[in-house]
Structures are given as C-alpha cells and as structure tokens.
Amino acid sequence: MTEAVALLDEAGEPALTFRALADRLGGGVGSIYWYVASKDELLDRAADHVMGDVLRAVDPIHDDDPIAEVRAIATTVFDTVERRPWLAAYFMTDTEVQPNTLQLYDRIGRPMLRLKLTARQRFHAVSAVTGFVIGTAADLSQRPPPEVVDGSATRDQYLDRIADDWRALDAEAFPFIHQVVEEFATHDDNEQFRAGLDLLLAGLRLQAGSS
Amino acid sequence: MTEAVALLDEAGEPALTFRALADRLGGGVGSIYWYVASKDELLDRAADHVMGDVLRAVDPIHDDDPIAEVRAIATTVFDTVERRPWLAAYFMTDTEVQPNTLQLYDRIGRPMLRLKLTARQRFHAVSAVTGFVIGTAADLSQRPPPEVVDGSATRDQYLDRIADDWRALDAEAFPFIHQVVEEFATHDDNEQFRAGLDLLLAGLRLQAGSS
DNA sequence: CTATTCTATCGAACAACGTTCGATCAACGA
DNA sequence: TCGTTGATCGAACGTTGTTCGATAGAATAG
Structure with missing residues (x-):
C-alpha cells in the first residue's frame, strides 16, 4: 500500500x-x-515509510567518535530528504503514525549518550541537528520554479540567471552578496550542507569537551 | 494590498x-x-512584506563582536518566523519578487565580512545560519494538530500527551528518548533555538579564530 | 442453517479551491 | 469622437479532498 x-x-x-x-x-x-483518515495522514505515513529505509541504511553505522557517528547518520538523512522535497514538511509531524521516524530520532541521539553532556544539552543538540538537517534540505531542494517543471529551462540555467541578477546588484548596497556571488554560482548543495553541519558539530564538540 | x-x-x-x-x-x-500572477506569488510577496518589517527591526542592531551581531539578527528573524508557520515555506523562494528578503540575506552576511574567513567559508556560514533559523522555526511551529485547531485541546495538553506516549516507550529500545523525555516535557521553543544557534556560532567562531 | 455483525470496496455526489475569461467602465490623448 | 489603456468584476471551469450510502463476502453467534 x-x-x-x-x-x-x-x-x-x-x-x-x-x-x-x-x-x-x-x-x-x-x-x-x-x-488512512486524510491526506495529511497519508503523507505522514509515506514519510515514515521512507524513514524506515533510512533506518535500515543507518543501522550498520558505528564510529568510536560519537560526533563522527552523528555526522554519518545526519549525512544519510540529508541525502534522502534532499532527493524528496515533499518529505521535509512531513518529518516528525505526528509521531503516533510515524514509528520509524521516532526510532530514527532515538538513533541520532544514541551516540550523544556517550558524550559528557547534561540531559538538557543532549536534547538541545539532537534537536539542533535534526532541525538543521531537515531545514537545510527543505531550503535547498525547495519547490522548483515553473520554468524548470515544464522543461523550458534546466535547473542550472535557472541558478545561472539568479547569479546574473545578483551580479547586477549594487556593490555598495549589497556588499556581502557582491562578495559571495561567485561562490553561489559554483556552489554544491551537498558541500554546503556538510560545511554547515561541521560548524554545528564543532560547536557541540567544544561544549562536550568543556563540561 | x-x-x-x-x-x-x-x-x-x-x-x-x-x-x-x-x-x-x-x-x-x-x-x-x-x-499577482498566482497564489504562489501572492504568498511570496506576503512573505517579503513581513521581511520588510524584520529588516527595519534589525536595522539599529550593532555589536563590535560580529558573531554577537549575527546572533541578534538571527534571533529577531526566528521570533518573527516562529509566530507565522506559513512563512518558512516561502522564505527565499523567488528573490525576484522578494527584494526585502534579499536585503535581509545581505544584512546577515555583512557582519561576517569582519571575520577572517574565505569567501567560501562566509557563504557557507550564512547559508547555514539562515537554513538553521528557517528550518528550526518551521520544525517547531509546525502545522498544528486538528485537536488544537478546533479548540478541543490546548497546545500544552497536546504536548503533554506526546510526552506521555514517549514515557510509555521501552527504555531499552529507546534509550535516548527515555533519557530526554522530561526535557521535552518542560522545554521552551525559544531556549531550544538559542541553544542550537549558539552551538553553530561557537563552531563558526572556532573557524574564524583558526584561519 | 440462519441471522447478524464485521471487513473491505466502490464510485457518485458535495463543497471549496485556484485559475481563466470576456464584459465592463473610467480616463486620457489624438 | 474614437480607440487605447488601466483596472475591476463575477460567472464559469476543472480539480481537489472528503463524505456517504450501497454492496458483497467472511466470520461469528444463536
């Protein structure tokens, strides 16, 4: 079904x-x-079904370094969600019909148990990681523009056009965009996600070290 | 309009x-x-309209510490988005009709210019912060369950019920959830967001310091 | 064996939605 | 005076999620 x-x-x-x-x-x-009782529940269950696959893919992952293990799990989740833009909106929306998602949440938190943190810090850390993974995935693989859907332009062409628009902006009014537009034009979604995740985990490592 | x-x-x-x-x-x-050409554009413009308010609220913010300034801006954005669950889905979806959002993006990146980072690192850092802010806001203020909408239960009652469900889980199958369920039951959304943001910014500070 | 409940399926019907379209009207310049 | 343009309006269309009563086999009870 x-x-x-x-x-x-x-x-x-x-x-x-x-x-x-x-x-x-x-x-x-x-x-x-x-x-199912409604379309929301249908999508809740569909999302959980996908998370079942993620759960199996993530099962053999182990690393003596807890943070490295979290990183590996988070990366797997991201790769899955990024390929399915609809998933982000239904992640962890109703845990009563999403047993796999609940298990995955626990799976992400388990390595953290080996870190010297308070329970509250652990809770915040896992919430931050899941929030970052789902949020970034939703942000990057956002609803594709109409011209890409109907095939009149590729995704790369669309991004190039945005980059051109950004280049045309005033360098004094938009100093930051002006500086990073070339990074935007050549950026890779996966690399961008991993860079952000590493920042987050570096902060976490700092916190765990200075307990 | x-x-x-x-x-x-x-x-x-x-x-x-x-x-x-x-x-x-x-x-x-x-x-x-x-x-407007479609409902998507209507919501794009509505989202940008709200971002105009954020932009004004954020204007006077200044801090000699660039990271503290980013933190203050991010917090303001979060407070606004968290109150409007619909906003997250339309943040930065079409910069052509969202001039205020574009300005805000630049505004977040501007303090980063004072950090000793490569352009690529800066780009990744800002993307991570915006992704975290929007993603976490979307996650926390997610579509309210039906029983809350029709007023048959308050939001607190709903969260208490979830906490009870979690407490009923097997402690061996869900070791992490078992440990943090009390944190979940007493958690505050804003505190949770700030804790995650501070982790991210701590990682960033580390990166900027060791350039 | 019969009667009655339960499980499961089906598609017609309903209300609400986003969107399209031609009619309409005021204002303005030629 | 006429034609063009900017702006408004609501009827109509196609699609969607959802409801509902009809229906039929399986299982169970008396």
Whole structure:
C-alpha cells in the first residue's frame, strides 16, 4: 500500500492525488479512506515509510567518535530528504503514525549518550541537528520554479540567471552578496550542507569537551 | 494590498483564500489577479512584506563582536518566523519578487565580512545560519494538530500527551528518548533555538579564530 | 442453517479551491 | 469622437479532498 505511495512521489509531489493513487492501485477512490483518515495522514505515513529505509541504511553505522557517528547518520538523512522535497514538511509531524521516524530520532541521539553532556544539552543538540538537517534540505531542494517543471529551462540555467541578477546588484548596497556571488554560482548543495553541519558539530564538540 | 494579506494570515494560513481576500478588500476575485500572477506569488510577496518589517527591526542592531551581531539578527528573524508557520515555506523562494528578503540575506552576511574567513567559508556560514533559523522555526511551529485547531485541546495538553506516549516507550529500545523525555516535557521553543544557534556560532567562531 | 455483525470496496455526489475569461467602465490623448 | 489603456468584476471551469450510502463476502453467534 504505502509501497505504491513511495513509487508515486518519485513522479513529483502534486502528482499524488487520491484519484491517481486509486487508479494506480486499480481500486476505487473511497477505498483509500479505509486505510488512512486524510491526506495529511497519508503523507505522514509515506514519510515514515521512507524513514524506515533510512533506518535500515543507518543501522550498520558505528564510529568510536560519537560526533563522527552523528555526522554519518545526519549525512544519510540529508541525502534522502534532499532527493524528496515533499518529505521535509512531513518529518516528525505526528509521531503516533510515524514509528520509524521516532526510532530514527532515538538513533541520532544514541551516540550523544556517550558524550559528557547534561540531559538538557543532549536534547538541545539532537534537536539542533535534526532541525538543521531537515531545514537545510527543505531550503535547498525547495519547490522548483515553473520554468524548470515544464522543461523550458534546466535547473542550472535557472541558478545561472539568479547569479546574473545578483551580479547586477549594487556593490555598495549589497556588499556581502557582491562578495559571495561567485561562490553561489559554483556552489554544491551537498558541500554546503556538510560545511554547515561541521560548524554545528564543532560547536557541540567544544561544549562536550568543556563540561 | 499586501497589508490586507498580512492581516489575514494572522487568522491562520489556510484561511487565506482568494475569495476571502477579495471579500476583505471589498473587491472582486479576479481583481487580485491583476496584481499577482498566482497564489504562489501572492504568498511570496506576503512573505517579503513581513521581511520588510524584520529588516527595519534589525536595522539599529550593532555589536563590535560580529558573531554577537549575527546572533541578534538571527534571533529577531526566528521570533518573527516562529509566530507565522506559513512563512518558512516561502522564505527565499523567488528573490525576484522578494527584494526585502534579499536585503535581509545581505544584512546577515555583512557582519561576517569582519571575520577572517574565505569567501567560501562566509557563504557557507550564512547559508547555514539562515537554513538553521528557517528550518528550526518551521520544525517547531509546525502545522498544528486538528485537536488544537478546533479548540478541543490546548497546545500544552497536546504536548503533554506526546510526552506521555514517549514515557510509555521501552527504555531499552529507546534509550535516548527515555533519557530526554522530561526535557521535552518542560522545554521552551525559544531556549531550544538559542541553544542550537549558539552551538553553530561557537563552531563558526572556532573557524574564524583558526584561519 | 440462519441471522447478524464485521471487513473491505466502490464510485457518485458535495463543497471549496485556484485559475481563466470576456464584459465592463473610467480616463486620457489624438 | 474614437480607440487605447488601466483596472475591476463575477460567472464559469476543472480539480481537489472528503463524505456517504450501497454492496458483497467472511466470520461469528444463536
């Protein structure tokens, strides 16, 4: 059932309509409502289904350095979410129908137990990591512009156009953008995520060291 | 025009429909389409309108310590976005119709110019901060559950119920959750955000110091 | 064996939404 | 006076999520 959902969102988020799903399953529209109560719950369950895969992919990860282990897990989560823009909005929205997500949350926090931190610090650290991973993924793989969807331009062309717009800005009114526009034009999403994550984890390491 | 929009989303996001907005403005439905091309653009512009307020609120902020200045700006942005769950999804989605957002982006990066970093490091740092702020705000002020919307339960009651569910989990299968559930039950969103932001900024300070 | 409940399916119908479109009207310059 | 332009309006269209009663087989009870 949710297998068919996972297949459908590979063809874009707004393509997942109750009627399209019913057709794909060879059933009626109303039947789906026997299994889920609403579309929100459908997407909650679909998101949790994906997190089940992440959970399995993350299972063998181990590192003697707790922070390195968190980093490896976070990177795996990011790679998965970044490929599925719809996922970010339904991550951890209803833990009652998302058991896999709950397990993943615990999995991220487990290495932190080996760090010398207070319970509160640990809670804040894990929340910060998940927030950063999901937030950055949502930010980077944001709703693609119409001209990319209809195929009249590639994603690279779109980004190049933005870079050109930025270059045309006044250097005195926008000193920072003026300086980093070339970085923006040549940036790589994954590298950008890892750089931010490393900043966060460096701060965490500092905190764990000076307890 | 967008003033009316800013008023309407105070009454919830899905309440902003073209018909409701037209009624509020005392005009026709079609008239709105003379000013905006689609609902996406309407929300893009509404988001940018709010960012204009943020920009003004942030203007007088100055601190000799660049990182402290970034912290103050980020906190202001967070406070604004957290109060408006719909905002996160439309932050920096189309800079062509969001001049204020573009200015704000530059404003966040400007103190970083005083840090000893490479252009690439600066770009990554600002992206990390904005991603963290927006992502965490979206995560914390996520779509409220139905029972809170219809007033049959308060937000605190809802969180208490989740905490109870978490307490009922097996301590061996969920060691981390078991340890932090009390922190979750008594947590404060703002404190949680600031703790994560401070981790991120501590990492940044480390990087700037060891250049 | 029969009657009754439960599980599961189905699609017509409803209300609400974003969007399109042609009609309309005032203002203005030629 | 006429045609052009800026601006407004609401009826209409297609799609969406959701509700509902009808239906039929399986299981269970008497």
